[in-house]
Amino acid sequence: MSRKVTDKAVRNGAARDADGVAREAKHAHVIIVGSGFSGLGLAIRLSQQGRADYLVLERGNDVGGTWRDNTYPGAACDVPSQLYSYSFALNPEWSRSFSKQPEIQRYIQGVADKYGVRDKHIFNCEMTGAQWNAADARWEIQTSRGAFTADILVSAVGALCEPNLPDIKGINDFQGEIFHSARWDHDSDLTGKRVAVIGTGASAIQIVPAIAPKVARLDVYQRTAPWLLPRGDREYFGPEKFALKHIPALRALYRAGIYAARETQVVGLAKFPPAMLALEAVARAKLFAEVRDPELRRKVTPNFRIGCKRMLISNEYYPALSRDNVDVVTDGIKEIRANSIVTKDGEEREVDAIIVATGFHVTDSPVYDTVSGRDGRTLAEVFDAIGQQGYKGSSIHNYPNMFFMLGPNVGLGHTSMVFMIESQINYIADAVAQFDKLGLRTVEVRKDVQDEFNVELQRKLEGAVWSTGGCASWYLDKHGNNTTLWPDFTFRFRSLLENFDVSAYDTTTEPVAQAV
């Protein structure tokens, strides 16, 4: 990157700076972008290491990430509460076995307060660009609140942060209310209205039962029927709640039990897909019991092996679909008009509001367009050519001194992402420590190491249910590779990321100061 561009970036930063951020590019040794579970967790670890030389840039006005943004009715976690928390901050206060969004967001806020890292955050600060400056061995970062530089840049923006809006003819001409599930319009009152929900993924199956009783009509536009499993959700009963609050060993035991039980699913998902037939039998029995109308049952019976797409859990979704005011529409959307949706069979259904529950840009995040590496290419350009490849989900060749929380192949469908996040916190925090210890100036993962890592990943994924289960999903990129999921037990990921393996990286060191 040329010095001229750098100067312009700094000047632009200063010109936009209205909120008291330093007038010229502000420097920190480490800059973390994003303060969801992953960015916040890393910030806490850096503080615990005694570091003050880091900042967290967060585009929202609070910590929490996806749990701050997804406030749709019915939003809740599908991983049990006792496991869905940091191991270093177990929550004695969970009120039920599967927490709802407000309780999770309160937990995250409480952790940020308890560990005193809020003053390391700059909120309402959206990163708009980042370029590697090889001459100065640092990242130059442009944001909505001015320019920053960092020796080490950590992307903790998350995979489920950029809403994916479907490219449906006429969608922009719709005259009623329309919003994405992750940007719920709380000023909108759906009571008594004719509503359409597009999509039947994890978000939609929580929204549909929550709004069905109050709307006049609900049309659920289903492209692919998902598999549903029972949701063992319940409020903790009094003595259990008391014991969980006051006996830390019991919390730890609950957590370990849930972790172990969930981990057994890896056998079917990643190693021996026929084993998934046992879970599929449970899902089929549930479908049979909860959907009595044969026509509706035919519509909502999935046509792929369970686990190929994310398995969903709900006890309320099928009963909601069976309501008189709810219709499952499977004919495919042809176009959206000012006040209606037209399906491919020519039928037009009038609606007052459309809820777009069509997921997120996972393998094609717009953030990738804004980050340029050593050779000037953006992450989007690199991923376009070879797919989303990285090393241990935490670094990518061509992007020196940059680390990724929840990077390529770190996702899961069966257990808590917080476990993966903490594994990455170990690795990246150790990398930061190694900069000091070894006097490192730059680190960049070696191409041969990254290639070898990805060959092995794809070999493991070949036989996994996500590849063989007969479905299309956002787990796969446009090259047909699964670049989103971890194909093994999560404890293997934990042990692989225990320490920063500097030998996998090309490094340069700081010049040694000459004695005068």
Ligand code: N01
């Ligand atoms: O999104 P999705 P989500 N026309 O991508 C359909 C996490 N999460 O927001 O299956 C019509 O799963 C699409 O159809 P198809 C979790 O990791 C966690 O629901 O592609 N339909 C699908 O039905 C999850 O995996 C919790 O054929 C279109 C739906 O939209 C991730 O977030 C809760 C379409 C998208 O489903 C995303 O979930 C909620 C189009 N053009 C979410 N494009 C927890 O409980 C897409 N679809 C932790």
